[in-house]
Amino acid sequence: MNTMIWLIRREFWENRAIWWMPAGIGMLLVLIALFGQVHLDADDIAQIHAAKSLHGSYLAAKMFLLLSSPFLVVMGAYASWYLLDCLYADRRDRSVLFWKSLPISDTATVLSKLAMGLIVIPLVYFAFALLTTLLLAFILSMRLTILLDAGIWSARNWLDFQMVWLYIVATLALWFLPVAAWVMLVSAWARRAVLLWTTLPLLAVMLLEHYFLSTDWFMREIWLRISYGYLVAAFSVDNATFFSPASGLRQELNPLGFVTEPQTLIGIAVGAALLIATVQLRLRRTES
Amino acid sequence: MPALIEARDLTKKYGSHLALDHANFNVEAGRIVGLIGPNGAGKTTVLRAILGLSSYAGHLRVLGRDPIAERRLLMQDACFIADVAVLPAWLRVDQAIDFVAGVHPKFRRERASQLLEKTQVKPRHRMRELSKGMKTQVHLALTMAIDARLFVLDEPTLGLDLLARRSFYDALVNDYMDETRTILITTHQVEEVENLLTDVLFIDKGRIVLDCSIDAIAERYAAVAVAADRLDVARAARPFFERQTLGKRVLYFEGADPGTLETFGEVLTPSVSDLFVAKLTGAAA
Numbered sequence: 001m002n003t004m005i006w007l008i009r010r011e012f013w014e015n016r017a018i019w020w021m022p023a024g025i026g027m028l029l030v031l032i033a034l035f036g037q038v039h040l041d042a043d044d045i046a047q048i049h050a051a052k053s054l055h056g057s058y059l060a061a062k063m064f065l066l067l068s069s070p071f072l073v074v075m076g077a078y079a080s081w082y083l084l085d086c087l088y089a090d091r092r093d094r095s096v097l098f099w100k101s102l103p104i105s106d107t108a109t110v111l112s113k114l115a116m117g118l119i120v121i122p123l124v125y126f127a128f129a130l131l132t133t134l135l136l137a138f139i140l141s142m143r144l145t146i147l148l149d150a151g152i153w154s155a156r157n158w159l160d161f162q163m164v165w166l167y168i169v170a171t172l173a174l175w176f177l178p179v180a181a182w183v184m185l186v187s188a189w190a191r192r193a194v195l196l197w198t199t200l201p202l203l204a205v206m207l208l209e210h211y212f213l214s215t216d217w218f219m220r221e222i223w224l225r226i227s228y229g230y231l232v233a234a235f236s237v238d239n240a241t242f243f244s245p246a247s248g249l250r251q252e253l254n255p256l257g258f259v260t261e262p263q264t265l266i267g268i269a270v271g272a273a274l275l276i277a278t279v280q281l282r283l284r285r286t287e288s
Numbered sequence: 289m290p291a292l293i294e295a296r297d298l299t300k301k302y303g304s305h306l307a308l309d310h311a312n313f314n315v316e317a318g319r320i321v322g323l324i325g326p327n328g329a330g331k332t333t334v335l336r337a338i339l340g341l342s343s344y345a346g347h348l349r350v351l352g353r354d355p356i357a358e359r360r361l362l363m364q365d366a367c368f369i370a371d372v373a374v375l376p377a378w379l380r381v382d383q384a385i386d387f388v389a390g391v392h393p394k395f396r397r398e399r400a401s402q403l404l405e406k407t408q409v410k411p412r413h414r415m416r417e418l419s420k421g422m423k424t425q426v427h428l429a430l431t432m433a434i435d436a437r438l439f440v441l442d443e444p445t446l447g448l449d450l451l452a453r454r455s456f457y458d459a460l461v462n463d464y465m466d467e468t469r470t471i472l473i474t475t476h477q478v479e480e481v482e483n484l485l486t487d488v489l490f491i492d493k494g495r496i497v498l499d500c501s502i503d504a505i506a507e508r509y510a511a512v513a514v515a516a517d518r519l520d521v522a523r524a525a526r527p528f529f530e531r532q533t534l535g536k537r538v539l540y541f542e543g544a545d546p547g548t549l550e551t552f553g554e555v556l557t558p559s560v561s562d563l564f565v566a567k568l569t570g571a572a573a
Contacts (some may be wrong), residue, residue: 002390002391003390003391005393006391009387010383010387051340093376095375095376097368097370098370098427100363101339101368101370103362103363104391105360106359222553283356284343284356
């Protein structure tokens with residue numbers, strides 16, 4: 001356990017962008033909220049008033065979600081890049097020879113990097129998003145009150161929203177486990193062109209299936225996994241109702257459905273198998 | 289007591305290239321062993337196998353352990369410096385010490401700090417800011433602060449200037465070596481280490497061509513500066529190598545009777561580097 005903490009700390013030393021990227025997004029959003037020009041004509045104001053009276057505090061909740069979406073997008077991109085690089089970078093600069101000279105098992109190393117990509121990095125972004133939405137709600141409420149005679153702050157919704165974030169972190173980690181494990185496998189295996197190797201074998205399988213079996217099962221599965229599949233599995237909404245009125249965000253979470261969804265369970269099994277393979281590769285491959 | 293390192297039929301293939309060809313050797317405790325061979329002879333491959341860094345065929349036990357399956361436990365009692373450039377550029381000196389202290393049960397932090405105080409290196413320095421020589425000092429300080437039984441060095445002074453090399457080996461011998469420790473060192477610079485070693489392993493084309501203690505070299509090998517008139521007789525006694533220096537013919541013998549050799553001319557004990565040249569050139573001829 002102690003070793004695990006040191007391994008995680010080590011990742012923070014190496015990847016200082018874990019801090020400054022979400023901090024940068026937060027600062028940018030705060031600056032925009034502080035100094036951005038608000039162009040609202042009479043029509044807009046009427047619409048906002050109508051929406052507010054119709055949906056109540058739901059507007060605030062959706063605003064939190066909207067404002068934190070830059071965090072989610074950058075987090076996804078950064079965590080993917082991190083996982084892609086994590087078992088390749090130290091082979092490239094040969095520092096793997098230093099890390100391997102210490103009494104740390106390859107299983108611990110692989111698990112620490114997986115935990116970084118799937119849990120720790122999302123939690124850091126969560127913390128920054130939490131802080132930023134709080135500041136933004138305050139700033140926007142102050143500025144909009146002048147225009148609209150009403151704030152859009154809602155404490156209950158803000159707290160709800162934090163729960164939604166934590167739910168997203170937990171479910172994202174489980175849903176994307178097979179994707180992360182696949183990327184790490186490539187990261188532990190490839191001697192160069194890591195990004196290319198994450199996609200080429202998958203494309204090859206898709207083409208072979210299409211050509212020889214005239215089916216597209218694999219392609220659909222992959223597409224589902226990396227696109228809307230997560231939303232379908234983790235939330236009881238679809239695209240059509242996502243922006244429709246409801247009393248709060250919490251009702252849209254579907255934890256029970258998510259953990260019993262076969263797609264989730266199959267994903268975890270595939271992820272575990274890929275992780276075992278990754279550890280085996282890490283045991284034997286030190287050259288890049 | 290079993291050998292510290294035991295290798296039987298150690299073999300490693302890279303594609304169709306045999307990097308290690310059924311190598312057999314033992315390393316006993318308390319020795320300083322030089323694994324010596326030309327570039328591409330298989331030195332690094334042997335070390336990689338010993339340290340659990342790459343797969344191999346054959347039997348190999350290091351400190352009684354399987355290096356791949358038990359690498360984590362092995363690394364509590366063994367340490368290595370692979371090469372001067374392997375400390376990552378982003379790592380700070382104090383972070384390196386903190387990390388090793390955090391994960392290594394046998395690391396003595398004060399010892400590492402003491403060793404570093406003698407150098408120009410500051411705790412806040414990042415590796416990318418340090419010269420090659422300074423990086424080696426950091427790595428050596430980190431490694432020498434570990435109470436390990438086996439210390440493996442792979443071309444440790446590659447790319448260092450003469451002063452840095454000298455201070456590297458001085459630190460190794462004066463501050464580190466005692467009878468409880470064993471050092472295995474690879475190099476192709478034989479002259480640099482020959483006064484240090486207690487044993488030599490010569491490796492060529494993936495095979496161990498000589499496995500001998502320095503003391504036994506004098507008993508087993510002789511270089512004879514043969515007088516011109518005795519050359520035919522001496523050659524008949526089957527030297528394994530012959531060379532010409534300063535107008536003299538020097539013939540190298542293995543396991544020959546000293547009495548007989550004296551009749552050929554002046555008998556000398558060959559230096560490790562001479563023996564290395566003789567063995568490897570002789571084998572090729």
